[in-house]
Amino acid sequence: ETGVTQSPTHLIKTRGQQVTLRCSSQSGHNTVSWYQQALGQGPQFIFQYYREEENGRGNFPPRFSGLQFPNYSSELNVNALELDDSALYLCASSAVTGVTGELFFGEGSRLTVL
Amino acid sequence: AQTVTQSQPEMSVQEAETVTLSCTYDTSENNYYLFWYKQPPSRQMILVIRQEAYKQQNATENRFSVNFQKAAKSFSLKISDSQLGDTAMYFCAFVNGSSNTGKLIFGQGTTLQVKP
Numbered sequence: 001e002t003g004v005t006q007s008p009t010h011l012i013k014t015r016g017q018q019v020t021l022r023c024s025s026q027s028g029h030n031t032v033s034w035y036q037q038a039l040g041q042g043p044q045f046i047f048q049y050y051r052e053e054e055n056g057r058g059n060f061p062p063r064f065s066g067l068q069f070p071n072y073s074s075e076l077n078v079n080a081l082e083l084d085d086s087a088l089y090l091c092a093s094s095a096v097t098g099v100t101g102e103l104f105f106g107e108g109s110r111l112t113v114l
Numbered sequence: 115a116q117t118v119t120q121s122q123p124e125m126s127v128q129e130a131e132t133v134t135l136s137c138t139y140d141t142s143e144n145n146y147y148l149f150w151y152k153q154p155p156s157r158q159m160i161l162v163i164r165q166e167a168y169k170q171q172n173a174t175e176n177r178f179s180v181n182f183q184k185a186a187k188s189f190s191l192k193i194s195d196s197q198l199g200d201t202a203m204y205f206c207a208f209v210n211g212s213s214n215t216g217k218l219i220f221g222q223g224t225t226l227q228v229k230p
Contacts, residue, residue, distance in 0.1 A: 043218070105159040
């Protein structure tokens with residue numbers, strides 16, 4: 001059984017650029033959630049995708065957007081990068097939406113914005 | 115809005131001893147779930163233990179147990195017989211039971227160091 005994998009693991013961008021982060025969900029999981037974890041803080045929910053549609057969104061501006069593909073892998077896109085976007089971005093997959101679906105996390109993509 | 119507070123940024127414990135991590139939360143909901151997650155350095159976050167608010171019995175998973183005080187809105191994690199592999203950041207998290215996304219609300223985390 002393949003776990004959740006994320007790429008790239010580390011990347012550096014400059015302010016104003018755009019970034020795409022990728023996530024492959026665990027086998028059999030159709031739901032992907034994205035979280036932002038600033039240094040020394042707990043993760044914050046960005047959004048969730050279920051069957052290729054956005055299923056819920058946290059308090060993040062529209063420049064944070066996502067996609068989910070038919071194989072349930074997902075992308076997180078961030079436009080017009082700001083310094084405060086520097087964080088660890090975590091992807092988590094689950095077999096179902098809602099509270100009964102245990103989340104399985106990837107190792108994260110660490111983004112540094114200069 | 116729901117909030118989760120972990121008031122201990124860092125803790126340490128000697129190997130084989132017992133340590134308790136604290137967590138308080140605030141909600142007006144009656145149906146919710148509480149979790150403790152472990153995030154080892156540069157490794158995936160994994161679920162340690164889960165508690166349903168409607169259950170009075172405290173959850174237990176091997177060396178990990180919780181003390182769930184619903185009236186006080188307190189949810190502490192006890193690690194018995196601490197092992198070096200328990201060194202990690204620990205997050206307390208809350209989910210509204212009626213959430214259609216299972217959105218987790220995390221505390222700020224407690225870094226636990228287990229010393230040999």
